[in-house]
Amino acid sequence: MTAAHNVLSVERLKKYFPIRRGLLRRIVGHVKAVDDVSFTIARGETLSLVGESGCGKTTTSRCILRAMQPTEGVIRFRTDADRDVDVASLARSELRPLRRQMQMIFQDPYSSLNPRMTISDIIGEPLLVNRIGDLATRRQRIAELLDVVQLPRAYMNRFPHAFSGGQRQRIGIARALALNPALIVADEPVSALDVSVQAQIINLMLELQDRLGLSYLFVAHDLSVVKHVSHRVAVMYVGRIVEIAPTATLFAAPKHPYTEALLSAVPVPDPRQRAKRIVLEGEVADPSNTPAGCAFHPRCRYAVERCKVEVPVLAPTAEGALVACHRASELGLAGVGAVS
């Protein structure tokens, strides 16, 4: 994959939150929410960021959208004019034209729609504030967007309270699509939905990607959902990416012990597959006080002396994955659902 195809490339992204104490609010330390994260997303590709709460996946996504100011790093975005822009260093005023090309789908379908605006106002807002078309063309576009997300046009004048969670999520998707973005950041877009509705939204996102050539940064904790949407998966642990690999490879042959444990912990909806789980000991490390060496070593059953002192860096494997583990080449880790 050459750089020319990448819609986004993130290099050494860091986001530290200062910890302040005392009357003078002196900075006494940092929460390293995102610590040296790099990845790329190609056109038409879905990259999933997975990990447990506090691993920095949401912070990463907010930095990319500049809803948060990154501490360090480069976020290179390829505009529709085929120009590379560093989102991280842009001034607020320069961000606006760029925002049209990067949109977001939110986790909570309830709080992401303003309850005081009608559906057409919500979907039409990006068009309105970017002064696209006149009233009639905007209305036409809103109607088309409703078609795209498979909601009846007649619902245009309704308020969000009239819709179910799944329908609201469709409205949120329509809003994100309004400006024809190249990249959509989806932050846990189905985790608040009922099982029977999740599938509808997952399929819709897959279809839209095929039709519109969208790229997704898919932030999720549910590995089952991730398997259904991603081309590649990046696993995060305490602010760092520990493994990036094509989906099939990552699930079938994980190279990082944390990925292995994560996969093993996912309950499989088949009582005949009650496997012996790897149950991790202890708790996720505190991002304000990460262990020396590999942050995962206190919970890792394969840890050796080296892991306690030396921070592993992402290195390529034979299968086309990147893994940050000192013992990646020697361990034979178990995956799930070998591809048939």
Add this chain to the structure above:
Amino acid sequence: MVEPILSVRDLVTYFRPEEGVVRAVDGASFDLHAGRTLGIVGESGCGKSVTARSILRIVERPGRVEGGEILLRRADGRVVDLAKLDDKSQEMRNIRGGAIGYIFQEPMSSLSAFHTVGNQIIEAIRLHRKLTAKEARERAIELLQLVGIPQPQQRVDSYSFELSGGLRQRVMIALALAAEPGILIADEPTTALDVTTQAQILELIRRLQAERHLAVILITHDMGVIAEMADSVAVMYLGKIVESGPVDAIFHAPRHPYTQALLRSIPSVLAAPRSRLATIAGSIPHPYARPPGCPYYPRCHSFMAGVCDKSTPPVNRIDAAHEVRCFLYGAATETAA
């Protein structure tokens, strides 16, 4: 067959706010046996949590248990109908936490922030057993050890907000087991937790069940958790148990169209990458707009006009343990009857 420790018959719990009636639980029946796990699975609004709250008689107003029987076999062999008891009576309070322990989804709101976790466990122990303060404290430390809390001697004096989500849920389990109940009701015990922590808690519940021969009711929306944990399963939809049976039958030979569709539509780590999912049309109706007849008919692919939307389907028996509430299997009943 062994007598069930808990037997629920035609449980009816309705909420009657000013706007109308919500039939939260509408005629649910199931048996619970010692040492076994019954999984109750369903989506939002299906009544699975209200079922648990009905058994414990802690349904919040304007909800009320309006009918049916909840037969609990006490340790002395007596059978008590919890549905007939006054929810504030001494006996009900003894049963709650005594004979039936329970854990809920959000451990933070179930634990007091003003007392140490040890004091809360000690209180629970002494409520149901005559022990001195010192003995109860030792027992509390034992319980914390039992649920896998590291350094229980120190943790006994910490407050719930000092603990992580996983540890809090462990404390909740210790609290639920304080009075050595025969039944444990776990309502979405791992929904608020991360997947690796969820694995820890499920493992713990399984271990405790084996050690203490507990009867467990596990309530969840996650089919994966059910497949992992349950011996038998009840699938609920809009207040009705649409299908119930042994876990293997539910997952490998589901009969009800809803169970079938639900199983096809859930994402799985075993699926091929980027494979499309089968979907269930529409969404769950609003509780006030409950369809007549079979509540699932508007979304059902086997909908029979004039049948499913006219009357409620009866419970049809597939085999000794497998029951389904659907007109498609009506012939079986007729021959049986």
Add this chain to the structure above:
Amino acid sequence: MSGAVADQAVPLVTAAEEKIAIASQLQLTWWRLRRHRLAVASGVLVILFYLVAVFADFLAITSPHATNSARSYIPPQTIHWFDEDGSFKPHVYALKGRRDMRTFKLVYAPDPSDKRYLAWFVEGYGYELFGLIATKRHLLGIDRGVPEDALFLLGTDQLGRDVWSRLMLATRTSLTIGLVGVALSLFLGVLLGGISGLYGGAIDTVIQRIIEVLRSIPTIPLWMGLAAALPNDWSVIQVYMAITVIISLIGWTELARVVRGRFLALREEDFVTAAELAGASRLRIIFRHMVPSFMSHIIAAISLALPAMIISETTLSFLGLGLRPPAISWGVLLQDAQDIQALALAPWLLVVAVPVIVVILAFNFLGDGLRDAADPYG
């Protein structure tokens, strides 16, 4: 799009549901409020009170300032509804006053031979309706003679002024002082609370500390100090304005906190982030997304702040620190009922307490109802 079946497969909604679906927040709030009986009744009551405030002069019978020592402490009169022939003709008996030579008290005896019939829309003292239209028309009077001689529904005070008429005008003063005070508080509260919540940082800290200092000062001594500092030669209007400023000095802090809290909460809302990502300007985000979202909170806060203002004015005036005669307000009227002698002679002077209690309760019930109704999403 094969395979995917969207939500419209569900049976069509009924007309009633469609009505709810296209109802705005304002309509939903109104529907919820309508179910809250006590709040609606209270709302009606509050409106009635403000109608009294608007039409105070029209409802008054005699000039509230007209004194006459010959009419001192007349007790409330009884209205006789029917004439001797049984026809419906409400009337009162004229009063004959004489001095009891043992107690030197004026005692009044009704004279059944001298009937004064009540009449609608009669002419009385002159005033300006809405401050514009000069008129002499009053709602109630008597058909012949001047009402100053005969009609005292709630009796008179020591100086022979009609308590009913004074009560009408006092209602106007006390209720409007609350409104002006709340308007002032609202302006300060929204401005400073908004700045505090929007910008945060040092400005926020400074404003919050000011609020804390202001709130930590005991109110009554503060008011007393400020009110005592008002020059004695100020006119009624000047004192009135000064008092509103004094009582809103504390009142704004509560509103500022509400506004700041809402701004902070809303800043984190996903729909605000969504608008930001869509490229909406800051002003649009504030006025299209944030302000409408806490308007309902503001309205509820106002309806709870108003009674506090009214009580403040009444307290100050009762203590003799607020409005002073010749101004008429509930507090001023209650001041008349302060000494035990006056109460023993004329217990009807206490009637002022009734509207104070009623209006405060009504405002509180209305405010609670509004708050519950305004936020269907919690």
